[in-house]
Amino acid sequence: MVRYAFYPGCSLDVSAVAYDESVKAVCAKLGVDLVPIADWNCCGATEYWGHDALIAQALIARNLARIDPELEQVTAPCAACYLNLAKVDRMMREVPAAAERVNRALAAGGLHYEPGRVRVRHLIDVLYEDVGRERLTEASTGSLDGLRVAPYYGCQVVRPFCDNDDSEQPVRMDEVLTWLGAEVVEYPVKSQCCGGHMSQISENEAFELIRRLLDCAHRSGAEVIACMCPMCQLNLDAYQGRVNHHFGTGYHLPVLFFTQVVGVALGIEHDVLGIGREIVPAREALRAHGATVVAAAEGGRDVP
Amino acid sequence: MSRRVGVYVCHCGSNIAGTIDCEAVARAVGERVADVAVSRDYKFMCSSLGQSMIQEDIEKEKLDRVVVAACSPHLHEKTFRRACSNAGLNPYLMQMVNVREHISWVTKDQVEATRKATAMVTGAVERVKRQEALEPQYVPVNPATLVVGGGIAGLQTAIEIAEFGHPVYVVEREPSIGGHMAQFDKTFPTLDCSACILTPRMSEAGQHDCIHLLTWSELESVSGSVGNFKVRVRKKARYVNSEICTGCGVCEEKCPIKVVDDVFEAGLGIRKAIYMPFPQAVPKMPVIDTAHCIWFVRGKCRACEIFCPTKAIAFDQKDEIVELEVGNIVLATGYDLFDCRRLPQYGYGRLDNVFTSLEFERMCNAAGPTGGRIVLRDRETEPRSVAVIHCVGSRDKRTNEYCSATCCMAALKFGHLVRERIGAEVYSFYIDIRTFSKDYDEFYQRVMDEGVHFVRGRVAEVTDVPRSPAEEGKLVVQCEDTLLGVQRRIPVDMVILMGALEPRADARDLALEAGISCSMNGWFTERHPKLDPVATMTDGVFLAGACQGPKDIPSSVAQGAAAAARILGMITRGRVEIEPVVATIDEERCSGCRICNALCPFHAIEFDEARHVSHVQASLCKGCGTCVAACPAQVIRGAHFMNEQIFAEIEGLLADAWSDVSEPVAAFAAGGVDD
Numbered sequence: 001m002v003r004y005a006f007y008p009g010c011s012l013d014v015s016a017v018a019y020d021e022s023v024k025a026v027c028a029k030l031g032v033d034l035v036p037i038a039d040w041n042c043c044g045a046t047e048y049w050g051h052d053a054l055i056a057q058a059l060i061a062r063n064l065a066r067i068d069p070e071l072e073q074v075t076a077p078c079a080a081c082y083l084n085l086a087k088v089d090r091m092m093r094e095v096p097a098a099a100e101r102v103n104r105a106l107a108a109g110g111l112h113y114e115p116g117r118v119r120v121r122h123l124i125d126v127l128y129e130d131v132g133r134e135r136l137t138e139a140s141t142g143s144l145d146g147l148r149v150a151p152y153y154g155c156q157v158v159r160p161f162c163d164n165d166d167s168e169q170p171v172r173m174d175e176v177l178t179w180l181g182a183e184v185v186e187y188p189v190k191s192q193c194c195g196g197h198m199s200q201i202s203e204n205e206a207f208e209l210i211r212r213l214l215d216c217a218h219r220s221g222a223e224v225i226a227c228m229c230p231m232c233q234l235n236l237d238a239y240q241g242r243v244n245h246h247f248g249t250g251y252h253l254p255v256l257f258f259t260q261v262v263g264v265a266l267g268i269e270h271d272v273l274g275i276g277r278e279i280v281p282a283r284e285a286l287r288a289h290g291a292t293v294v295a296a297a298e299g300g301r302d303v304p
Numbered sequence: 305m306s307r308r309v310g311v312y313v314c315h316c317g318s319n320i321a322g323t324i325d326c327e328a329v330a331r332a333v334g335e336r337v338a339d340v341a342v343s344r345d346y347k348f349m350c351s352s353l354g355q356s357m358i359q360e361d362i363e364k365e366k367l368d369r370v371v372v373a374a375c376s377p378h379l380h381e382k383t384f385r386r387a388c389s390n391a392g393l394n395p396y397l398m399q400m401v402n403v404r405e406h407i408s409w410v411t412k413d414q415v416e417a418t419r420k421a422t423a424m425v426t427g428a429v430e431r432v433k434r435q436e437a438l439e440p441q442y443v444p445v446n447p448a449t450l451v452v453g454g455g456i457a458g459l460q461t462a463i464e465i466a467e468f469g470h471p472v473y474v475v476e477r478e479p480s481i482g483g484h485m486a487q488f489d490k491t492f493p494t495l496d497c498s499a500c501i502l503t504p505r506m507s508e509a510g511q512h513d514c515i516h517l518l519t520w521s522e523l524e525s526v527s528g529s530v531g532n533f534k535v536r537v538r539k540k541a542r543y544v545n546s547e548i549c550t551g552c553g554v555c556e557e558k559c560p561i562k563v564v565d566d567v568f569e570a571g572l573g574i575r576k577a578i579y580m581p582f583p584q585a586v587p588k589m590p591v592i593d594t595a596h597c598i599w600f601v602r603g604k605c606r607a608c609e610i611f612c613p614t615k616a617i618a619f620d621q622k623d624e625i626v627e628l629e630v631g632n633i634v635l636a637t638g639y640d641l642f643d644c645r646r647l648p649q650y651g652y653g654r655l656d657n658v659f660t661s662l663e664f665e666r667m668c669n670a671a672g673p674t675g676g677r678i679v680l681r682d683r684e685t686e687p688r689s690v691a692v693i694h695c696v697g698s699r700d701k702r703t704n705e706y707c708s709a710t711c712c713m714a715a716l717k718f719g720h721l722v723r724e725r726i727g728a729e730v731y732s733f734y735i736d737i738r739t740f741s742k743d744y745d746e747f748y749q750r751v752m753d754e755g756v757h758f759v760r761g762r763v764a765e766v767t768d769v770p771r772s773p774a775e776e777g778k779l780v781v782q783c784e785d786t787l788l789g790v791q792r793r794i795p796v797d798m799v800i801l802m803g804a805l806e807p808r809a810d811a812r813d814l815a816l817e818a819g820i821s822c823s824m825n826g827w828f829t830e831r832h833p834k835l836d837p838v839a840t841m842t843d844g845v846f847l848a849g850a851c852q853g854p855k856d857i858p859s860s861v862a863q864g865a866a867a868a869a870r871i872l873g874m875i876t877r878g879r880v881e882i883e884p885v886v887a888t889i890d891e892e893r894c895s896g897c898r899i900c901n902a903l904c905p906f907h908a909i910e911f912d913e914a915r916h917v918s919h920v921q922a923s924l925c926k927g928c929g930t931c932v933a934a935c936p937a938q939v940i941r942g943a944h945f946m947n948e949q950i951f952a953e954i955e956g957l958l959a960d961a962w963s964d965v966s967e968p969v970a971a972f973a974a975g976g977v978d979d
């Protein structure tokens with residue numbers, strides 16, 4: 001089995017703990033061996049690029065350079081982290097002058113990154129391609145039991161780089177969840193923007209973007225939204241109440257990380273997957289499908 | 305062996321001289337290479353002055369070999385060969401060096417370019433000194449012609465050749481000839497009825513004494529070469545006896561099985577398991593689709609057989625292989641429409657009221673599934689607003705980078721038809737409007753005057769997810785209007801996607817069989833993009849219509865006619881000259897091992913049983929050299945590619961490098977580079 005360098009990123013460390021917990025639990029269960037990058041640092045998210053490009057690139061490249069030389073692939077669950085790693089690797093491959101600049105900066109810390117040395121992959125691709133349909137179907141315990149899920153990809157996993165999927169109407173998460181027994185609903189807005197940090201800068205704009213995503217999931221009959229990005233999860237979950245207040249709507253849609261849904265399908269206990277950390281609780285929807293039958297979960301946070 | 309070689313280095317204006325120092329090349333070769341009697345450079349060797357310079361030198365300087373360093377031999381080998389023969393020199397004693405495509409157009413460094421040119425010219429001088437005079441060969445041209453594809457382009461070729469009394473075989477894959485044009489209602493820019501101008505051509509082809517239609521048939525294999533091709537065609541079983549079927553259509557009426565017709569009706573309509581694609585089909589005779597016919601699937605039914613008044617149904621028919629001998633082949637296989645599902649953001653296949661351009665053509669057609677009514681998928685509601693999206697799968701790095709050339713005009717045609725027939729609002733979303741041909745821009749003006757709204761910008765998406773009450777129940781087209789500089793969302797009832805024209809899915813296979821090549825995009829490659837868009841690099845194989853690249857009906861017809869003219873010329877001449885650069889077997893020394901027989905990719909080697917030796921048929925041999933290399937007795941000679949000639953050329957090429965290396969090496973050997 002291939003071993004993957006693992007870049008958790010700050011969100012998973014602090015705010016999206018449920019993502020971190022569920023990624024680790026799911027990967028352990030599926031035998032996907034994740035090796036955290038030692039002494040990793042923040043990828044700078046989207047902000048640093050606007051401030052100073054060289055610093056932004058070097059921050060990211062430092063993580064690439066610190067990857068164990070034995071490992072040839074790195075995976076990051078956070079959409080922004082994934083995109084940053086992929087972007088810098090690609091830029092260094094395509095623009096030798098930039099690669100040289102970045103490496104000169106890294107050299108100050110005694111580091112060097114050979115462009116293209118590691119393959120940067122999002123976790124969904126690892127599940128879709130490497131674990132694959134057969135093993136996922138086999139591992140499924142059937143506990144999703146037709147849970148209606150709206151697959152929400154957001155912007156960064158599928159754009160601008162999207163070598164394996166469609167960047168406008170991607171299908172990989174749809175397929176993985178379907179293999180695992182979920183009923184994936186039609187969700188045409190699946191790759192539209194959640195507003196990102198707009199929720200802190202210009203609330204009204206963000207509310208409208210979030211409303212569209214919630215509205216579409218609601219109309220298509222979804223019971224939960226599955227997402228791939230800490231920012232998306234935060235916006236849709238934490239701002240749901242304020243959006244309802246602002247528009248006079250009454251959406252009640254739990255927003256989970258896709259790995260949490262995968263974990264439920266694999267029969268992993270809910271508290272191990274961080275279920276219950278979300279603000280709009282997912283328990284009810286999961287229970288409606290008998291998904292809480294997992295015995296050990298009863299002892300965890302899941303007990304009402 | 306002392307020769308008198310003339311060397312001519314062409315400047316090609318600045319094409320070559322801009323990078324290569326032609327004068328230096330001519331001087332270096334003249335001074336350094338043995339046997340070079342004259343070495344000159346000149347602005348345009350292909351001009352009449354350039355040619356007469358060669359002729360005069362041959363006469364005055366008694367040249368017996370000539371090297372011309374200029375462009376590709378594809379362009380001017382004939383020119384310079386002719387110049388040599390005019391002066392009495394065997395044309396095969398002239399060698400061209402391509403210093404333009406191979407050097408000046410692909411090299412930046414002038415010193416490197418000049419060195420490479422000098423080396424290549426030196427190689428050519430060394431080879432040409434050893435070349436032998438060859439005599440051109442002639443083969444008779446079989447006056448029969450094969451046309452693959454019975455669309456408008458292929459029919460034009462067939463009819464024009466047949467008019468002169470020569471036989472033409474038209475191989476058409478579908479049950480009827482007609483191609484895409486048979487699907488249309490009106491044709492731009494004149495809006496004349498497509499059937500009215502096409503069906504007379506179809507029936508003319510169907511009834512012509514000299515035209516043999518092989519419909520529901522496919523090309524299996526091609527062998528031979530210009531003048532004398534042998535072709536095998538698979539006539540797929542129709543399960544209908546063509547001798548007695550009258551085309552009455554009773555079988556079709558009685559057949560209980562309905563199938564969505566993805567070909568002729570573009571998925572919008574249905575047909576039966578036994579069907580004629582459309583009423584004016586030629587030949588007027590159905591075929592049975594065995595994938596859906598209950599008899600073939602479950603061994604029941606035979607309703608068609610029971611009701612057929614002439615007992616024409618023949619369930620036991622088998623595919624038939626027909627062997628044809630023809631002198632020339634025309635490929636006229638047209639295009640496939642882009643699969644609009646490949647751009648899921650436009651919703652085709654997911655959103656009911658998104659249609660492809662071909663579906664809309666069928667919808668407008670009075671003989672089509674809706675009887676010519678423009679309606680939504682429910683077959684009832686007339687749309688009150690229609691969006692037409694241009695460039696779907698064209699001009700897009702993710703799909704096809706080229707412009708499909710016909711879709712802007714077809715989009716304008718659709719705008720006109722919608723305005724005229726139902727008065728709905730039409731929004732045409734374009735990147736650039738391409739209306740380049742005669743009367744086309746006038747048509748654009750007319751459609752603008754008719755009130756079609758034009759929005760400039762590539763559409764981002766078509767969605768049924770509303771953002772406001774006004775968008776409820778509508779298809780919303782989201783687009784940046786690049787003229788206004790704003791994002792627009794326009795709610796409409798119907799969307800038409802102007803899909804790209806793409807090469808046929810099997811175009812590469814056909815190209816391989818016919819021995820021609822395809823462009824990067826998959827279109828058949830013509831001999832020259834400007835000067836010979838009709839022929840191909842394979843003599844005797846011609847192109848007509850959209851299989852060579854996206855084009856409209858007038859251009860397809862023009863190209864079809866041009867192919868016919870070329871072929872008629874060859875038939876009239878009666879014979880074609882073929883390259884004498886072929887392999888010959890020294891029959892005295894041939895052991896009769898037959899190793900070469902099976903190796904020849906062109907099946908040019910036959911075995912003479914009586915004399916127990918192999919023999920190369922010059923008319924089939926392409927001079928590839930496979931047999932030459934394989935013969936264990938080394939008794940096959942490849943003209944112009946003898947060992948001696950090839951080694952001499954290599955030595956010539958390396959002469960410069962050799963001297964660079966050998967000098968220090970020699971010095972080292974002499975112990976001179978210690979310090």
Ligand SMILES: Cc1cc2nc3c(=O)[nH]c(=O)nc-3n(C[C@H](O)[C@H](O)[C@H](O)COP(=O)(O)OP(=O)(O)OC[C@H]3O[C@@H](n4cnc5c(N)ncnc54)[C@H](O)[C@@H]3O)c2cc1C
Pocket residue numbers: 452453454455456457458475476477478481482483484485488490491492493521522523636637638639641661662665710714717808810814848849850851855856857858860
């Ligand atoms: C929506 C739309 C509207 C259009 N409207 C107009 C218009 O109004 N005016 C206009 O000038 N142009 C129009 N065009 C362009 C027009 O369709 C083409 O110019 C024309 O059809 C080209 O003719 P063709 O004979 O080259 O190819 P086709 O029409 O594609 O015919 C090729 C034929 O070859 C057959 N074939 C293919 N492969 C094989 C094979 N391997 N063996 C045997 N047979 C084979 C096919 O079955 C077909 O019968 C339109 C195009 C589109 C997409």
Ligand code: SF4
Pocket residue numbers: 555558559560561577578592596597598599600604605606607608609
């Ligand atoms: S036998 Fe086949 S083609 Fe004939 S009527 Fe029955 S289903 Fe139709």
Ligand code: SF4
Pocket residue numbers: 694695696698699706707708709710711712713735736737738802
């Ligand atoms: S003809 Fe018009 S619609 Fe078609 S690809 Fe070209 S620009 Fe686009």
